[in-house]
Amino acid sequence: MRSLRNRLAFLFFAITLASIGVLYLYIAPQLESRLRDEKITQLREAAQKTVFEVAQVAGTIVPTARLEQVVRQTGDHANARLTLMRVNTIGGEPQPETVSDSASGAAALDPQIAADAARSGRTETGSQATSAGPLAVVAMPIRQDRRVTFVALYSTPTSDVEGNVAVVRGQILIAGALALALAVLAGWLVARALAQRVKRLEQAAEQVAAGDFSRPIPVDSDDELGQLARAFNDMQRQLAQLDRARKQFIATASHELRTPLFSLGGFVELLEDEELDEETRRRFLVQVRMQVERLRKLTVDLLDLSRLEAGSLELRPEPVDLSELASAVSSEFEPVLAQRDAHLEVRLTSRPVEALCDPVRVAQIMRILIDNALTHSPAGTDIVVSATRDDGYARLAVRDHGGGIERHALSQIFEPFYTSNDTQGSGLGLAIASELAERMRGRLGVESRPGRTVFTLELPA
Numbered sequence: 222m223r224s225l226r227n228r229l230a231f232l233f234f235a236i237t238l239a240s241i242g243v244l245y246l247y248i249a250p251q252l253e254s255r256l257r258d259e260k261i262t263q264l265r266e267a268a269q270k271t272v273f274e275v276a277q278v279a280g281t282i283v284p285t286a287r288l289e290q291v292v293r294q295t296g297d298h299a300n301a302r303l304t305l306m307r308v309n310t311i312g313g314e315p316q317p318e319t320v321s322d323s324a325s326g327a328a329a330l331d332p333q334i335a336a337d338a339a340r341s342g343r344t345e346t347g348s349q350a351t352s353a354g355p356l357a358v359v360a361m362p363i364r365q366d367r368r369v370t371f372v373a374l375y376s377t378p379t380s381d382v383e384g385n386v387a388v389v390r391g392q393i394l395i396a397g398a399l400a401l402a403l404a405v406l407a408g409w410l411v412a413r414a415l416a417q418r419v420k421r422l423e424q425a426a427e428q429v430a431a432g433d434f435s436r437p438i439p440v441d442s443d444d445e446l447g448q449l450a451r452a453f454n455d456m457q458r459q460l461a462q463l464d465r466a467r468k469q470f471i472a473t474a475s476h477e478l479r480t481p482l483f484s485l486g487g488f489v490e491l492l493e494d495e496e497l498d499e500e501t502r503r504r505f506l507v508q509v510r511m512q513v514e515r516l517r518k519l520t521v522d523l524l525d526l527s528r529l530e531a532g533s534l535e536l537r538p539e540p541v542d543l544s545e546l547a548s549a550v551s552s553e554f555e556p557v558l559a560q561r562d563a564h565l566e567v568r569l570t571s572r573p574v575e576a577l578c579d580p581v582r583v584a585q586i587m588r589i590l591i592d593n594a595l596t597h598s599p600a601g602t603d604i605v606v607s608a609t610r611d612d613g614y615a616r617l618a619v620r621d622h623g624g625g626i627e628r629h630a631l632s633q634i635f636e637p638f639y640t641s642n643d644t645q646g647s648g649l650g651l652a653i654a655s656e657l658a659e660r661m662r663g664r665l666g667v668e669s670r671p672g673r674t675v676f677t678l679e680l681p682a
Contacts, residue, residue, distance in 0.1 A: 233408025234401060241397035245390060253386040260379055261346050261357045267299040268344070268375040272361045274298070275305055279320075279363050279371040289321050296323030296375075304330055304374040308339040315339035317372055328352050334360045335372040342369055354380040418446050422453060434461035481512040481519075488512070522649035529656045536579045536660055543574040543583070543608045543615050543680075550587040551606050554595070561600045565591070568607040576615035576680040578661045583617070583680070586657055586665070589650040590619040590676045597674075598623035610682055617678040626669040634667065654678075 274295045278288055288305075296303035302324045306317035317335035328351050338345040338360035345360045356376045363371040418441075425438050434457050438450045488509045492502060525534070551567050558565055576583075587606075594604050598621045605620040626634060635655040651665075658665040663680040 227412070230405055230408040230412050233404040233411075237397075237401050237404035241393065241400065244393050244397070249386055249390050249393065252389060253382060256382040256385065257348065257357065257379055260377065260382060261348075261359065264299075264301055264357055264375055264377050265344065265346060265359045267301060268359045268361050268373065271295050271299045272363070272373050275303065275373050276363045276371075279305060279373075280365050285321075289325075292321040293323045295373075299375055301375045301377040302327065304376070306332060306335045306372045306374055308335075308369055308372060315369070317374075320371070330356075330358070330374060330376060332374075334358050335374050338362045338372050339369045348379070349376070354378055355383070415446070418450075422446075422450065425453060425457070429457055429460060432464070434458075434464065481516050484512050485509060485516075519649070522653060525649075525653050529653065529660070534660070536582060538577050538579050538661065540575055541578055541580045541583065543576055543617055544569040545573075546580060546584060547587065547606050547608045547617060550584050551591070553588070554591055557595060561595060563595065563598070563600065563602055563604060565604045565606065568605060570609060572610075574608045574610045574615050574682075576682050578663070578680050582657045582661065583678070586654040586678055587617065587619070589654045590678070593650060593676070594619055594621035594623070594674070597621070613682055614679045615682045617680075618675055620673065620675045622672055623674060625671040625674050626667070631667060631669060635665070 272295075275291055278291045292303050292305050302322070304319055304323070305321045307320050309316045309318055315336050317332040317339060319329065319332075330351070331349050334345050334347050334349070339362060342362055342364075344362070347358050349356045349358050355378070357379050359375040361373040361375065362369040363373060365371075421438055425436065428434075428436055437454045437457060440447050440450045440454070488505050491497065492505055492509075497505075547569065548567055551565055554565060557563075591604065591606070594602075598604070602622050605618075607616075607618045607620075609616050609618075635651050637649055637652040655665045658678055658680075661680060663678060666677050666679070668675045668677075
């Protein structure tokens with residue numbers, strides 16, 4: 222029973238067997254009871270229509286032959302056996318006594334129902350078991366001088382009811398046996414088809430676990446398993462993308478770390494030369510310092526990106542005046558601007574530009590954007606930082622007048638390690654800035670053409 226196929230087949234069998242059991246044990250007895258009640262109802266209606274015939278001669282002075290003739294004729298009209306009983310009272314209790322019977326020689330009937338009718342003065346019905354079989358009985362009281370003096374006892378066999386019910390039971394058993402066979406076969410076939418589809422999912426899951434993302438599951442229906450197959454294929458595609466991104470991340474990170482490390486190793490070997498003059502040594506030390514700074518920045522960027530992807534970077538949003546923040550961050554770049562003979566202009570509105578954000582992370586985004594503008598712009602280029610508010614959004618924009626970004630690269634610049642120039646930067650800054658903006662329910666966009674590039678950070682105001 223560990224097999225889904227066998228379980229489903231057994232479930233079909235159990236449901237069908239339970240249905241047959243309900244039909245056999247509940248419906249058939251109910252049918253027998255209803256047929257018997259219907260038989261008694263018909264007999265009672267016939268008795269009510271014919272009892273006046275025997276009531277006219279009961280208790281009168283007529284020949285016995287005439288009385289028996291009337292009883293037989295009345296029984297024939299009612300299509301039943303008619304037994305006329307006189308009610309004798311002994312000790313205050315009615316004691317019915319048979320006077321005439323339309324079925325002469327037949328087994329005597331139990332007078333209890335007749336006694337009940339005489340006692341209550343109402344029509345009584347019931348069933349009796351005789352040697353000839355079960356009978357439906359109706360006792361009709363006959364009154365004379367406001368006293369029940371006779372009881373007309375109508376009876377008819379109910380063996381045909383039992384026969385009909387027996388036929389129904391037999392048909393239920395035959396049909397049930399066929400239904401059970403069909404249910405087991407159909408259940409086994411359906412379960413087999415379902416088990417094969419589940420098996421495909423199992424095999425696909427094993428392939429994915431082994432790192433093979435190249436075989437999607439064929440979707441052959443719109444049912445729950447079909448929807449599961451679609452969801453599995455979507456998961457497989459996402460896992461394939463993540464796997465490619467992971468491999469690319471590892472390869473690129475290894476390359477980015479290896480380059481400055483090899484460079485540092487080479488400079489250290491050169492610095493070990495005792496005959497190296499001071500100016501060359503100083504120049505080498507400057508290069509070493511630059512490579513160390515590059516390693517430090519790359520390490521920090523990798524840590525930030527890892528924390529963002531893991532969802533462990535905590536944000537502390539609060540109302541922030543972006544105008545003040547833009548001025549403060551821009552002032553940090555004055556030494557770099559002086560070295561590159563560049564100018565940074567901060568354009569602010571007369572009114573505060575407030576947004577709900579984490580000021581530390583917004584400042585980090587601005588540093589990335591300004592540093593990116595300085596890195597990819599020629600010396601002497603002007604950079605403009607502006608803060609505005611419009612349509613329920615606060616916007617920070619950084620504009621430079623460099624060479625611009627190629628059109629095909631615009632959709633990739635926010636991907637980790639992507640750089641339009643492999644000799645500059647690690648390609649992590651813009652990816653971190655974009656992810657930070659999304660975590661603060663904002664968006665980082667870019668517009669670029671030759672001679673003008675604008676990065677815009679939108680945050681809910």
